[in-house]
Amino acid sequence: MLSDPAPDAPVIVSDEPGSFPRGVFLDRHPALIRRMLDAFPYPPEQRDALAALLRESTGGVIAPLAADAPGRERWDAWGLPEHVGRSWLQAPFLWAESFFYRRLLDAVGWFGPGPWQGVDPFRPFKLADLDTTEADEERAALDRLATRPVDEQAAALLHGSLWGNRADLGFRMGAGQPADGRTGSPVIVDDSDALWRLLPAGAPSTVYLVADNAGRELVPDLLLADHLLRHGRAARVVLHVKPHPYYVSDATTADVLDALRHLTASTAHRAAHAAGTRLWTALGDGVLEVRAHPFSCAPLPYADMPDDLRADFSRATVTLLKGDLNYRRLVGDRLWPATTPFAARTAYFPGPVAALRTLKSQVIVGLDARTEHALDASAPDCAWRTAGTHAVIQVRP
């Protein structure tokens, strides 16, 4: 095992004026709640609960869950007692943000009992994301890609899945983000050769894909899974999704079904339709399996994963973790020196692991010093870390 060069890097919190996490609490969350109130005719009880949550999380202290709240014991084990009474902005960003989404589900009555039980407060946004000209163009591009050599398809689908991570609806709640100019957006670490070496065609590999966002990220993730299965790079794919709505657009099982229907209904686009049909069958046959572990919505790093999840990941030929939040949880939500080796930060993970992530928060490891300096020189305000304009494919075999 490589030695860990900086185990004590500062934990990211949200109280520093002008900082990225502070903006998440003070700008993004109010924008999110405004959009939810526009999207649903919530009755007064829910509206009041949402307003109270916003007041509490922008200027107050963390309140406990009700004694009979679903998952209360789990949250107690995940550190709730030690954070109750503390300012939201002074609690670790990773923990507080996750708890915000748990409390938001309480506010809208997701857990029930009651008439709003199971009504996903983010579903309108996720569905709208599939009904866009961009989504249509992506399906048309798939038809063109189908005529290209298989290796070219593999590389394009991997990059499609990678850049799909920009289609994160929480991220788009932020003000002043750049236009969706994917072309020329640099992949600042690209270990994709190492990833393909882990998945030789014809080997009975099991690929675990830890999904991130629904909609226009999940569709390319599923297309990548289809490619791996179809061309023998995987014999099985296990897709980990969230057990309940989370971080606005994170994928749940219902979102997987919506994404598959989006593909199968694409009769104007043969490749998308065919891929959707194959994936639908694969799901029915158990070749593609969906799992929703409670720890997927935990406010903790993967280093703290429970034994059953550890055992599950240990069965993977490689685990692909999608997106920014999974990255923060994989390497730890701390201000690591950017040159900290990715292999050192992920040495605890039970088996080969790959991160496919566009950079949307302060955390980054695995850069060489030259790249870091060049990026800092090009954007002195460190926007490259948070603007979603840069990406990494990092692999620890």
Ligand SMILES: O=P(O)(O)OC[C@@]1(O)O[C@H](CO)[C@@H](O)[C@@H]1O
């Ligand atoms: O995991 P994802 O969807 O790629 O990103 C989640 C995200 O939007 O949420 C956090 C801020 O709310 C940031 O870490 C990150 O930008």
